[in-house]
Amino acid sequence: MTDTGPAEEETPDGLLGWCLVANVARETSRGEGGLEIQHGTKHFRAGTLLWLAPARWDPGSCRRHAVGRHRGNSRRYVNMVVCVGDLENFRVKGVYSAALVRSLNGYDHDPAAPRTLQDPWTRERAQSLADSWNRHREPLFIEGRPYAHPRISVPNPPPAEIQLDGETLHLARYGTRGAHYSRTPPPVEWIPEP
Incomplete structure (x- = not known):
C-alpha cells in the first residue's frame, strides 16, 4: 500500500x-x-x-x-x-x-x-x-507448536497439503489469523452405498 x-x-x-x-x-x-x-x-x-x-x-x-x-x-x-x-x-x-x-x-x-x-x-x-x-500471505501454524512458523507463509487460500522438511502436512483448519496444518491426514468421509 x-x-x-x-x-x-x-x-x-x-x-x-x-x-x-x-x-x-x-x-x-x-x-x-x-x-x-x-x-x-x-x-x-x-x-x-x-x-x-x-x-x-x-x-x-x-x-x-x-x-x-x-x-x-x-x-x-x-x-x-x-x-x-x-x-x-x-x-x-x-x-x-x-x-x-x-x-x-x-x-x-x-x-x-x-x-x-x-x-x-x-x-x-x-x-x-x-x-x-x-x-496477502497467511501465517503457517503447525499443530503442537504455539507460534507461527517463522520463515514460511502460505498463499491465500492455502493449499490442502504442503511439504515441509521432508514431511507432508495437511490443512486442518483455516481461520482469520492463518492456516493451521496437522501431521495427520484428514479423516476419510464415509459415503453409504445405495
Whole structure:
C-alpha cells in the first residue's frame, strides 16, 4: 500500500520525520493454538493507530516496539512491544507532534532537541517494510507448536497439503489469523452405498 502524501522533495511544513504506522487488527488470536479470538489486544482497541519505531533492540521474533494511545487512557501515548501479526494496514505517515517524537525516542529523547527524532525512518525504508508486511500471505501454524512458523507463509487460500522438511502436512483448519496444518491426514468421509 503506497502513501499518497507529498513526495520527498515537497516536505510539508512542520514535518518532523517519517514513521511506519499500522492499525491494530479487528480480530486477534490468543490461547492454545490461537483458537481464542478477541477484538484488538489487551492494551489497544481494534483499529488503533500504532507508530512503529525503528528497532533499537530486538524484542523477539515477529515483535516490534510501538507507540499508540492506550485502551484505558486515549490522551497519552504509551510504549509497548506488540506482535506484528496483530497489526494490519501498514503504511508510511509523517510525524508532526513533539509528544509523539518524545514517545518514539523513549529513553534516548534529548530535552534540548524536543522535536528531533533520534533514530528516524527514511521514507523508502519504511515503505519497503510496509509493502512486505502488507502482502496477502497467511501465517503457517503447525499443530503442537504455539507460534507461527517463522520463515514460511502460505498463499491465500492455502493449499490442502504442503511439504515441509521432508514431511507432508495437511490443512486442518483455516481461520482469520492463518492456516493451521496437522501431521495427520484428514479423516476419510464415509459415503453409504445405495
